[in-house]
Amino acid sequence: MSDPEGWFRDRRRLLVLLLVVVLALAGAGIGSFVFDGDDDQPGVQTPTANETVNVSLVADSNTRLLNASNITPNSDGSRTVVLRNSGADPGTLTIAETALTQRENGLVGPEVEVDNSTDSGELAEHLLVRLQFQTTNGTTVALYGTGDGPRPLSDVVGENSSRAVSLDPGNQTRLQFEWVLPEDTGNVVQSDSLTLNATFQVRANDE
Missing domain, CATH: 1.20.5 (Single alpha-helices involved in coiled-coils or other helix-helix interfaces)
Structure with missing residues (x-):
């Protein structure tokens, strides 16, 4: 061979x-x-394009936070909305946006001397508010910078979405909304009224 x-x-x-x-x-x-990304964790699956993430938000009532009219200085109030993730996957909850409508219902009494505008009211500039999420494990998350004290409503609605809070499947979070009209508020808001609505959003977690 x-x-x-x-x-x-x-x-x-x-x-x-x-x-x-x-x-x-x-x-x-x-x-x-x-090759897992830096954010991946053992035992955590990231949905692919062919998988569906199931998060769904349910509120126990309507999401109108405030409907104020004929309020006087030194008045206050509160509103609680309970929100639940009825889906099968964890998510993060935020207030996506707020919608404020102000009305000035005519000039009457003492207000005539200090305000001659007929367009919109000034109540939101004087009304102080505090918002926070309260989770079932006792965690409190202050929203819109109100952790150090209440802020004018007009400042709050001028900001973008709120801080987020985790919301696991079947769990619920309470939004606590509080307002007060300071005692030293003048007659400029006497005939004003306003409506404040909130849009809540739950998004799937980015693993």
Whole structure:
């Protein structure tokens, strides 16, 4: 047998041996690699494009936080909305936006002397509010910078969405809304009224 024939036979044997090794490794699961991102955690699955994330928000009542009219200085009040994630996946809850409508119902009595506007009221500039999420585990998350004390409603509605709070499947969170009209408020708001509505949103967690 010539040397070229022996070389080709040895080459075929080597290729067959390599093929057997590759098939054995594939059968053992070696050779399949998944690179997890830095944010991934063991045991946490990130939905793919073909999977559906199921988060759903349910409120125990309408989401109107305040409907104020004919309120006087030193008045106060509160409103609680209970929100629940009725889906199967965890999410984060925020106030996505707030909608404020102000009305000035005509100039009457003492207000005539200090306000001659007929467009919109000034009540939101004087009304101080505090908002916070209260979770079932006792965590309180102050919203719109009101953790250090109440702020004018006009400032709050001028900001973007609120801070977020985690909301697991089946769990609920309470939004606590409190307001007060300071005692030293003048007659400029006497005939004013306003309505404040909130839009809540729950989004799937980004794992």
